[in-house]
Amino acid sequence: MEIVNQYLTHFKSALKGRYITFEHIEPLLKKSPRVEILKYGVSEKGKNIPLLKIGNGPHKILAWSQMHGNESTTTKAVFDFLKFIEQEKVYQNEILKFLDQNTLFLIPMLNPDGAELYTRNNANNIDLNRDAKQLTQKESSFLDAVFTEVTPDLCLNLHDQRTIYGLNTNKPATVSFLSPAANSSRSVTPARKKAMNYIVAMNNLLQDLIPDQVGRYDDTFNSNCVGDRFTSLRVPTILFEAGHYPDDYQREKTREFIFYALLNVFGILKPDTASQTSYDEYFNIPENKKNYCDILLQNVQVKPGVYISIAIQYEEVLSEKSIDFIPVIKELSPKEHLLAHKIIDIGKEMILINSQENIYIDDKIYTICYKNTGKEIIL
Ligand SMILES: [Zn+2]
Known part of the structure; x- marks a missing residue:
């Protein structure tokens, strides 16, 4: 055109x-x-x-x-x-x-x-x-x-x-x-x-x-x-x-x-x-x-043999005259078929969110990494 x-x-x-x-x-x-x-x-x-x-x-x-x-x-x-x-x-x-x-x-x-x-x-x-x-x-x-x-x-x-x-x-x-x-x-x-x-x-x-x-x-x-x-x-x-x-x-x-x-x-x-x-x-x-979320983490291990997915939504926050996109946990293993703008397969590994094993809805994500290796997960 x-x-x-x-x-x-x-x-x-x-x-x-x-x-x-x-x-x-x-x-x-x-x-x-x-x-x-x-x-x-x-x-x-x-x-x-x-x-x-x-x-x-x-x-x-x-x-x-x-x-x-x-x-x-x-x-x-x-x-x-x-x-x-x-x-x-x-x-x-x-x-x-x-x-x-x-x-x-x-x-x-x-x-x-x-x-x-x-x-x-x-x-x-x-x-x-x-x-x-x-x-x-x-x-x-x-x-x-x-x-x-x-x-x-x-x-x-x-x-x-x-x-x-x-x-x-x-x-x-x-x-x-x-x-x-x-x-x-x-x-x-x-x-x-x-x-x-x-x-x-x-x-x-x-x-x-x-x-x-x-x-x-x-x-x-x-x-x-x-x-x-x-x-x-x-x-x-x-x-x-x-x-x-x-x-x-x-x-x-x-x-x-x-x-x-x-x-x-x-x-x-x-x-x-x-x-x-x-x-x-x-x-x-x-x-x-x-029917969309921003990011979906799939195959996250929470206990041996138990896997969940995590739906993440960005919160838009004004900071120093520009907008930061802060990832926030919105849903665990969403039941309805939920699409995502970005999907990350965690490969049945355990993860640490803000250095914690426990995963809570509405938590803001400041750091996220694999528990075993400490390798950062880029959202
Ligand atoms: Zn409007």
């Missing part, structure tokens, strides 16, 4: 890694002929929440990223998009058409306080995606006010999902989507059909790049969630969930797939646009399952 060859050289923005705060994006927020900084909202701790405007067309799109502070992959992707839109070398016909037909209102970081703390919730420990109705927080009120002011035709709700999600294809859910429900009966309303059309088009594009790694989320209705609320107000809304790609804990590959998906929604990158798809194909996209 032509765009893939051009992405790394032309469009990848300066943002890197998982820890992305307002201080990281601020230098990239500059007025340009194609990007206008419309205004700033204010977070609970007084940080700026920029609202950008791109294009002047009649079709209005409202997109927001990092509503959950520790979900930065889609923020990297929207800055890749800004870099793409500002360059004047390639895809100019497509870009000019997009700018002419659409107005994109973009909030690249809705929760700058949570971003700084690397937490899902905001500074008051409120999940902004459960505050859509009550609007108790400044960030939620800002998004709601922009929604009311803009009256968008389409909303994009941009998130990350954890590495525990996989699909019945036995692949990780690298990108998942949802057309949120508009009511508790989860009926397929006209707004949902439109969102599904877009998702089917994005899936058709992504299947070429990440076959069997695209999923869809559970559509249980919750009116406190922003996507559900906006859909119930008859505005097609698409939830994006950037997930795990093999060996990509920094999510530098997944950001690329989100970037391509955005270009598809914006009609810039095909094979299909939403108007060319049939919405019911949405239901053929496999549902997300919690």
